[in-house]
Amino acid sequence: xxxxxxxxxxxxxxxxxxxxEKQIEGLKTKVYDIDKRIKAKEIPExxxxxxxxxxxxxxxxxxxxxxxxxESFLILGIGGSALGPRAILEAISPFHNLDKKPRVxxxxxxxxxxxxxxxxxxxxxxxxxxxxxxxxxTAETMASFMILWDKMNSAVSGSSKNFIATTDPSEGNLxxxxxxxxxxxxxxxxxxxxxxxxLSSVGLLCAxxxxxxxxxxxxxAKDVHKKCSDAEIWKNPAYLFGTLLYLMEREDKRSINVLxxxxxxxxxxxxWFSQLWAESLGKSGSGLTPYPSLGTTDQHSxxxxxxxxxEDKVVAFIKVDDYEVDFKIPKVFKDVEGTGYLGGHTxxxxxxxxxxxxxxxxxxxxxxxxTISIPKIDAYHMGQLFHFxxxxxxxxxxxxxxxxxxxxxxxEGKNFTYGMMGKKGYEAKKEEVEKARGKKTCRRV
Amino acid sequence: xxxxxxxxxxxxxxxxxxxxEKQIEGLKTKVYDIDKRIKAKEIPExxxxxxxxxxxxxxxxxxxxxxxxxESFLILGIGGSALGPRAILEAISPFHNLDKKPRVxxxxxxxxxxxxxxxxxxxxxxxxxxxxxxxxxTAETMASFMILWDKMNSAVSGSSKNFIATTDPSEGNLxxxxxxxxxxxxxxxxxxxxxxxxLSSVGLLCAxxxxxxxxxxxxxAKDVHKKCSDAEIWKNPAYLFGTLLYLMEREDKRSINVLxxxxxxxxxxxxWFSQLWAESLGKSGSGLTPYPSLGTTDQHSxxxxxxxxxEDKVVAFIKVDDYEVDFKIPKVFKDVEGTGYLGGHTxxxxxxxxxxxxxxxxxxxxxxxxTISIPKIDAYHMGQLFHFxxxxxxxxxxxxxxxxxxxxxxxEGKNFTYGMMGKKGYEAKKEEVEKARGKKTCRRV
Numbered sequence: 001x002x003x004x005x006x007x008x009x010x011x012x013x014x015x016x017x018x019x020x021e022k023q024i025e026g027l028k029t030k031v032y033d034i035d036k037r038i039k040a041k042e043i044p045e046x047x048x049x050x051x052x053x054x055x056x057x058x059x060x061x062x063x064x065x066x067x068x069x070x071e072s073f074l075i076l077g078i079g080g081s082a083l084g085p086r087a088i089l090e091a092i093s094p095f096h097n098l099d100k101k102p103r104v105x106x107x108x109x110x111x112x113x114x115x116x117x118x119x120x121x122x123x124x125x126x127x128x129x130x131x132x133x134x135x136x137x138t139a140e141t142m143a144s145f146m147i148l149w150d151k152m153n154s155a156v157s158g159s160s161k162n163f164i165a166t167t168d169p170s171e172g173n174l175x176x177x178x179x180x181x182x183x184x185x186x187x188x189x190x191x192x193x194x195x196x197x198x199l200s201s202v203g204l205l206c207a208x209x210x211x212x213x214x215x216x217x218x219x220x221a222k223d224v225h226k227k228c229s230d231a232e233i234w235k236n237p238a239y240l241f242g243t244l245l246y247l248m249e250r251e252d253k254r255s256i257n258v259l260x261x262x263x264x265x266x267x268x269x270x271x272w273f274s275q276l277w278a279e280s281l282g283k284s285g286s287g288l289t290p291y292p293s294l295g296t297t298d299q300h301s302x303x304x305x306x307x308x309x310x311e312d313k314v315v316a317f318i319k320v321d322d323y324e325v326d327f328k329i330p331k332v333f334k335d336v337e338g339t340g341y342l343g344g345h346t347x348x349x350x351x352x353x354x355x356x357x358x359x360x361x362x363x364x365x366x367x368x369x370x371t372i373s374i375p376k377i378d379a380y381h382m383g384q385l386f387h388f389x390x391x392x393x394x395x396x397x398x399x400x401x402x403x404x405x406x407x408x409x410x411x412e413g414k415n416f417t418y419g420m421m422g423k424k425g426y427e428a429k430k431e432e433v434e435k436a437r438g439k440k441t442c443r444r445v
Numbered sequence: 446x447x448x449x450x451x452x453x454x455x456x457x458x459x460x461x462x463x464x465x466e467k468q469i470e471g472l473k474t475k476v477y478d479i480d481k482r483i484k485a486k487e488i489p490e491x492x493x494x495x496x497x498x499x500x501x502x503x504x505x506x507x508x509x510x511x512x513x514x515x516e517s518f519l520i521l522g523i524g525g526s527a528l529g530p531r532a533i534l535e536a537i538s539p540f541h542n543l544d545k546k547p548r549v550x551x552x553x554x555x556x557x558x559x560x561x562x563x564x565x566x567x568x569x570x571x572x573x574x575x576x577x578x579x580x581x582x583t584a585e586t587m588a589s590f591m592i593l594w595d596k597m598n599s600a601v602s603g604s605s606k607n608f609i610a611t612t613d614p615s616e617g618n619l620x621x622x623x624x625x626x627x628x629x630x631x632x633x634x635x636x637x638x639x640x641x642x643x644l645s646s647v648g649l650l651c652a653x654x655x656x657x658x659x660x661x662x663x664x665x666a667k668d669v670h671k672k673c674s675d676a677e678i679w680k681n682p683a684y685l686f687g688t689l690l691y692l693m694e695r696e697d698k699r700s701i702n703v704l705x706x707x708x709x710x711x712x713x714x715x716x717w718f719s720q721l722w723a724e725s726l727g728k729s730g731s732g733l734t735p736y737p738s739l740g741t742t743d744q745h746s747x748x749x750x751x752x753x754x755x756e757d758k759v760v761a762f763i764k765v766d767d768y769e770v771d772f773k774i775p776k777v778f779k780d781v782e783g784t785g786y787l788g789g790h791t792x793x794x795x796x797x798x799x800x801x802x803x804x805x806x807x808x809x810x811x812x813x814x815x816t817i818s819i820p821k822i823d824a825y826h827m828g829q830l831f832h833f834x835x836x837x838x839x840x841x842x843x844x845x846x847x848x849x850x851x852x853x854x855x856x857e858g859k860n861f862t863y864g865m866m867g868k869k870g871y872e873a874k875k876e877e878v879e880k881a882r883g884k885k886t887c888r889r890v
Binding site for chain 2: 010097099111112114117121137142177236255264271279282283301307308312337361364377412421
């Protein structure tokens with residue numbers, strides 16, 4: 001079971017820079033209140049919790065079809081529609097495309113170089129395209145969908161069969177197009193927003209296509225939900241995680257939250273978390289800045305800054321108890337002083353020692369850190385990680401008095417793009433762009 | 446040629462939150478002085494500038510051998526020894542391993558799951574292993590080297606021939622072992638430290654093995670060096686980049702520096718930059734926190750926080766003028782309102798419009814940003830990017846009065862690991878670890 005060790009956040013370990021029990025107790029009433037609001041599903045977007053009870057049979061059926069008929073599976077989606085699938089895939093099936101079928105490609109940007117490479121690596125006839133957008137109108141996703149739709153039409157007869165649309169159950173352009181063109185569809189339930197959708201068909205279809213049991217993912221999430229919905233803060237790792245980071249920011253201006261898993265496969269999970277945390281909490285002029293990191297790798301990249309830079313960070317490690325495979329470091333080069341000492345240890349011993357060392361080094365100089373540990377990296381525990389972080393994020397949003405489910409700040413940029421692309425109703429934005437271009441001072445070197 | 450457009454950093458565009466010409470002029474004397482110190486090669490680590498003049502014939506010879514004889518090329522190295530090669534490879538040869546030979550693997554962590562996968566994907570007889578460590582004793586690198594050495598010995602006779610050691614010209618354990626075992630070696634010149642080594646054999650051998658011309662990379666770096674060593678700050682993009690970020694932090698507490706390329710292939714370059722910037726400048730209690738990002742992708746992940754979160758960030762875009770390939774978005778789904786507008790545009794048009802929109806949206810609410818532009822993504826311009834950032838980083842370190850080439854803050858963590866691994870001389874550290882373990886309060890949920 002996922003656990004949170006928060007000793008190194010507390011005064012008893014890191015002294016006055018730490019948090020006291022009293023500070024946490026002081027928030028108890030507020031926490032009870034938030035817990036009630038979450039349980040009452042106060043806002044519709046809390047629907048993500050309902051995903052744990054979903055029936056996966058439709059997902060499994062479609063995935064089984066894809067596995068039988070296709071050699072490549074191409075996801076078109078951005079933000080939550082790409083980060084979740086990628087997190088699952090790279091955690092459980094690393095280097096998937098080098099020896100597994102179907103190959104899985106996730107095209108989330110609108111970079112023409114990437115699309116060109118993906119097309120050069122796939123045979124469209126044998127490619128299933130999964131278009132994912134909750135709203136049904138995400139510009140990047142719809143643009144690449146239009147290109148693929150056209151290309152598929154030229155390559156295959158009855159090309160609708162090569163597409164799967166994952167979108168709102170009834171609304172939006174993608175739903176409309178899917179109905180018209182008789183495209184197979186999967187629904188993202190009402191209320192579930194992009195960055196909380198990894199445990200919906202968004203993440204689970206990709207998992208099943210890659211041979212990963214979606215029921216195991218959901219089972220892990222369900223099991224961790226018991227802990228993560230305990231009204232008692234001291235028993236709830238999700239509420240504690242949020243409360244500790246909230247206090248560190250409010251009381252001590254530590255607003256950067258590093259998430260540092262000690263496993264290559266969890267790097268995309270740290271990136272998935274970063275979207276969740278940044279978009280949910282970064283608003284109204286405040287917010288916590290998530291920082292995706294990777295141990296041991298970033299000990300050789302970021303750690304210097306964590307140790308001696310400004311005191312604006314809290315580091316949360318993810319520790320894996322059992323890597324399930326291991327290598328013994330052989331006793332070679334014994335006579336070379338300063339290298340031979342490694343012989344006889346194991347790789348997992350080394351990576352664990354490094355995690356503990358980093359934790360100790362930070363704690364010794366009173367820099368707050370905590371450790372989320374999972375027994376191993378598998379579908380079941382990925383489900384735990386995802387749901388733990390989603391509960392923590394929703395809770396923390398409420399603690400800040402924010403709506404953790406909207407993202408009003410990205411609208412302006414979208415509107416400018418619509419203006420430039422000539423979308424109806426955005427003529428004023430187009431003018432604004434042209435005016436800005438006109439008066440652009442050329443500060444260029 | 447690489448250019449820096451810094452209009453949106455200045456008062457004339459973003460008002461009082463911007464920087465004035467006067468503020469920059471005020472630093473001119475200091476800049477002249479730093480420029481002189483750089484040109485006088487005041488500290489030996491400025492040797493990275495000398496790399497631009499290197500002879501690549503040995504690198505080319507070894508790479509050509511690797512390309513002829515091997516199917517896989519496995520780099521063992523961490524930090525600067527991995528980030529640089531990865532940045533080159535993914536920028537110029539994305540999805541390399543899916544259809545190119547030799548396949549290139551970069552094993553930079555000590556995660557046993559990753560090593561197991563790499564070994565399952567390679568035939569050791571046909572694998573060249575490039576061990577890279579400047580010091581010759583990096584624990585992670587040496588541990589994986591020992592494992593590979595042993596495995597290669599069992600798989601191949603005369604297994605030394607499968608190794609290439611990239612290290613200090615005369616010192617360190619790897620040099621010693623290479624001499625003893627008659628392993629082919631490449632040198633990282635004296636003075637050149639890990640994170641400034643991408644333009645040495647560290648990055649260039651990987652480039653050549655992947656079929657990328659190292660001379661083009663160096664030519665780009667050389668050409669940009671003319672601009673980046675101009676004593677006149679207004680003509681020098683590297684000095685300006687550093688000065689602007691320095692002023693934003695000193696005067697306005699904006700200490701997070703987002704680097705956001707609009708190209709998938711440049712994501713690892715943003716990570717490479719993050720090591721360079723973090724380790725070089727994060728010390729003595731201050732420092733700038735680099736934040737690797739990716740456009741358009743992270744508009745759907747981080748942008749909300751950049752727009753409405755705390756005013757602690759400066760965003761630097763990397764803009765690509767010509768993607769060299771392109772796709773026309775076809776005029777399908779014309780009758781679907783809110784989607785049809787995309788038809789007729791190109792993907793490159795869309796990604797560029799999104800970059801400009803994000804720039805405008807930030808500028809409109811007076812959030813500082815600037816844009817580094819490169820004509821296209823090729824070896825020549827990658828050389829420009831690397832050298833530009835290295836010059837900017839060294840310069841900025843001097844501006845802060847720091848040594849931008851050391852990383853004293855990572856020693857404590859290393860020492861604890863040495864203690865746990867039983868390295869001679871670190872017995873006291875082992876005791877410290879055990880003491881810490883003993884008194885560990887168990888705050889776990």
